[in-house]
Amino acid sequence: MPSTAQLQEIAENIENMRIGLDDVFKFKCHGCGKCCKNREDIILSPRDLFNIAVCLGLSTTDVIKTYGKLYIGDNSRVPLIRLIPRGQNKACPLLRDNRCLVHKAKPSVCALFPLGRFMQFYKDEGKRVDADADVEISYIINPITCGGHRGNTVRSWIESFGLSVDDQTYKLWTKTTMRLGEYIKRLERHDKKIPRFGVETIWLFAAELLYKRYDITKEFLPQFEANLAEMWKVIDEADIKVIQPYLGKDAE
Numbered sequence: 568m569p570s571t572a573q574l575q576e577i578a579e580n581i582e583n584m585r586i587g588l589d590d591v592f593k594f595k596c597h598g599c600g601k602c603c604k605n606r607e608d609i610i611l612s613p614r615d616l617f618n619i620a621v622c623l624g625l626s627t628t629d630v631i632k633t634y635g636k637l638y639i640g641d642n643s644r645v646p647l648i649r650l651i652p653r654g655q656n657k658a659c660p661l662l663r664d665n666r667c668l669v670h671k672a673k674p675s676v677c678a679l680f681p682l683g684r685f686m687q688f689y690k691d692e693g694k695r696v697d698a699d700a701d702v703e704i705s706y707i708i709n710p711i712t713c714g715g716h717r718g719n720t721v722r723s724w725i726e727s728f729g730l731s732v733d734d735q736t737y738k739l740w741t742k743t744t745m746r747l748g749e750y751i752k753r754l755e756r757h758d759k760k761i762p763r764f765g766v767e768t769i770w771l772f773a774a775e776l777l778y779k780r781y782d783i784t785k786e787f788l789p790q791f792e793a794n795l796a797e798m799w800k801v802i803d804e805a806d807i808k809v810i811q812p813y814l815g816k817d818a819e
Contacts, residue, residue: 581707584683584707584708584709585705585706585707586682586706586707586708586721587706587721588706588720588721588722588732589720589721589722590720590721591718591719591720592681592682592708592711592718592719592721592724593711593715593716593717593718593719594681594711594714594715594716594717594719594724595714595715595716595717596714596715597713597714597715598665598666599665599713599714600658600662600665600666601712601713602677602680602681602713603658603659603662603665603667603677604652604656604657604658604659604662605652605656605657606650606652606657606658606659607649607652607657608649609649609650609659609674609676609677610647610648610649610674610676611635611648611649611650611674612674612675612737612740613740613777613778613781613787613791614675614736614740614787614791615674615675615676616630616631616635616648616778617781617783617787617791618669618672618787619634619661619669619672619674620781620783621672621783622668622669622671622672623668623669624783625783626779626781626783627778627779627781627783628778628779631648631778631779633660634650634651634660634661635648635649635650635651635660636648636649636651637774637778639770640748643744643748644748644751644752644755645744645747645748645751645773646770646773646774646777646778648778650674661673673728675730675737678728678730679724679725679728679730680709681708681709681710681711681714682706682707682708682709682721682724682725683706683707683708683709684704684705684706684707684737685704685705685707686702686703686704686705686738686741687702687705702738702742703733704732704733704734704737704738706721706725736788736791739791739792739795743777743795747773750802750806751766751769751770754766754769754810765809765810769802769805772798772801772802773798773802776794776795776797776798777794777798780794781794
């Protein structure tokens with residue numbers, strides 16, 4: 568995964584890397600597989616995981632077991648799924664003979680390359696914006712060291728992979744990780760008062776609903792929204808009945 572130094576470098580140069588929807592960049596994939604090697608940072612959103620499962624005819628649980636790893640993000644503190652690279656060149660496990668096994672359902676981070684996207688949850692004065700606020704998606708262009716030089720707009724490149732420039736599912740997922748991460752961090756700040764099994768139970772429960780409880784014969788979004796509703800309902804009830812009594816005056 569990206570080192571702290573790499574993330575810091577991106578953060579410091581974010582304005583120089585930002586690119587508008589109708590700005591043009593030159594890139595054409597030649598299928599060299601370079602961007603699929605020496606990678607330990609391919610993180611799957613629930614939608615990515617679901618799409619791969621559908622493409623391979625596997626359950627999302629089997630995709631995780633075969634190709635990925637469930638872990639807790641060092642900074643986000645939420646359950647995440649990343650693909651585990653293989654071999655000396657640390658190739659993506661879905662790469663075969665320099666071709667993607669799930670090309671039509673490749674993870675968003677791969678489909679967007681050489682673009683990246685993010686959402687800023689901060690106002691101009693630096694104060695945090697509520698996670699439920701409608702925040703725009705911003706795009707950046709990463710250094711291009713391979714491929715050809717065909718001109719593309721950001722908009723046309725994104726839409727060519729069946730993605731939306733105002734991807735509501737991406738927004739929902741980003742807001743979910745932000746809200747869940749903030750809640751878990753609050754619990755961890757009071758780790759001397761809250762039994763460790765309490766936080767770990769939330770992690771396990773969230774991971775089950777975020778990544779595993781899906782029927783690949785049905786549409787993703789309705790299932791994802793239902794899973795989120797159930798997750799927050801149970802977490803909110805547990806917070807009132809179990810967590811807050813432990814925290815007492817420190818509950819806020």
